[in-house]
Structure formats: structure tokens, C-alpha cells
Amino acid sequence: MSQAALGDASGISRRMIVKLEGGDTNISLASLDRLAEALGASFVEIVSDPAAQSKSLDAVVWRGVDPASQAILLGSVPARCEAQLWSWSLGPGECYAAEPDPVGWHEMVVVSEGRLRIDLEEGPITLEAGEYAIYGSAQTYTYVNLHEGVTRFIRNSVA
Numbered sequence: 706m707s708q709a710a711l712g713d714a715s716g717i718s719r720r721m722i723v724k725l726e727g728g729d730t731n732i733s734l735a736s737l738d739r740l741a742e743a744l745g746a747s748f749v750e751i752v753s754d755p756a757a758q759s760k761s762l763d764a765v766v767w768r769g770v771d772p773a774s775q776a777i778l779l780g781s782v783p784a785r786c787e788a789q790l791w792s793w794s795l796g797p798g799e800c801y802a803a804e805p806d807p808v809g810w811h812e813m814v815v816v817s818e819g820r821l822r823i824d825l826e827e828g829p830i831t832l833e834a835g836e837y838a839i840y841g842s843a844q845t846y847t848y849v850n851l852h853e854g855v856t857r858f859i860r861n862s863v864a
Contacts, residue, residue, distance in 0.1 A: 706744070714743035731768065749781040780839040782811035784863045791860040795821070795850035806842040810864045813839045819856025822849040832858075 708726075712719040717736055724730035732740075741751040753762045767776040795801065806812075814823065815837040823830045823838060824847040830838045831851065840846075842862065850856040 711740070711743055715739045737766070749778065752778055753781075779815070779837055780813060782813070782839060782863050785809065787862075787864045789862040791862065792857075793848070793860055794855050794857045795819075795848060796855055797850060797853055800847055800849040802847045803842075803845065805844050805846075806862070807864070808843045810842045810862060811839065812842040812846075813837065813861040813863070814858050816856065816858045819850060819852030819854060819858075821856050821858055822851050823847070824849060 706714075708719045708722045711717075712722055715736075716739055721730065721732070721736075722740075725732055737751060738748045741748045744751070749762065752764045752766045754764065762778050762780050764778045765775055766778050768774065793801075814821070814832070816832045816834050818834050820834070821832045823832070823840070825840060826844040826846075827840075830840070832838055848858075
């Protein structure tokens with residue numbers, strides 16, 4: 706597809722597309738999504754390493770002027786009908802045992818404080834603050850607080 710055709714299909718100027726190709730400009734996430742759609746791809750396909758697993762991408766998608774300013778797409782799973790955002794906290798020694806979700810459900814968990822172990826049928830995952838995990842939740846799993854204080858984490862459930 707030519708730059709002009711891509712510009713017409715995405716609503717983004719050819720000049721902007723030239724600057725993007727040359728690495729001379731940043732693009733908004735919304736504009737990047739429009740480019741992906743015009744190319745017949747998903748946002749995740751555009752920003753991720755083709756060799757990466759869809760579960761764990763770690764793709765820097767946006768950078769600000771300050772080196773500390775960035776947006777990292779940590780991971781992606783297919784979604785067909787629903788996404789839930791949860792804020793969890795577990796006190797010292799606390800655990801939560803879950804029954805399997807329906808087939809097709811996934812969880813994305815990121816720990817903001819403390820230390821969390823997620824016991825899965827395929828084996829345990831231990832996460833420190835700032836770390837994350839993505840897994841299919843159509844299996845029994847348990848959240849276990851391994852921290853002496855409160856462990857806090859964000860959980861996205863996606864189907």
C-alpha cells in the first residue's frame with residue numbers, strides 16, 4: 706500500500722506517515738489504532754514483535770519527552786464478549802481459591818504492592834511489586850499473599 710493510500714484509508718496525513726517511517730515523530734495511540742485498521746491489522750499486531758507470544762508483549766508503544774514517560778503494552782489475549790477490571794488486596798497470610806472460569810477466559814494480574822503467588826495447575830507463579838502474569842483461567846487457581854503486609858494487585862478478567 707502506498708503512503709498516500711494509507712493516509713487516505715486511515716485519515717492520517719502522508720507527511721505524518723513519512724515522519725513515522727523515518728522515526729522522526731511520535732504518534733497518538735488513537736492514530737496508531739487507525740493505521741492498524743487501515744492495514745487490516747489489530748493494534749497489538751502493529752506494536753508487538755512478530756516473534757512475541759500474544760500473552761506477553763512488553764512493547765513500548767509511546768514515549769514522552771521525559772525518559773520516565775512511557776506506555777508499555779504488557780500483554781494481550783483475545784476477547785470475545787467481556788472484560789472485567791478488579792482491584793484486589795490480601796492481608797498477611799490470606800489466600801483466595803478460585804474455581805475454573807469458563808473455557809476462553811484469561812486473567813492479567815499486575816502486583817502494585819507486596820508479593821503474590823498464583824498457584825495454577827501448570828505450576829506456581831510468584832510476582833513481586835511491578836511484575837505481572839497472564840494465564841488462561843479455565844483452571845483452578847489460588848492467590849496467596851507471601852508478603853508480611855498487605856499485597857495489592859489489579860486483575861483483568863477477559864473473555
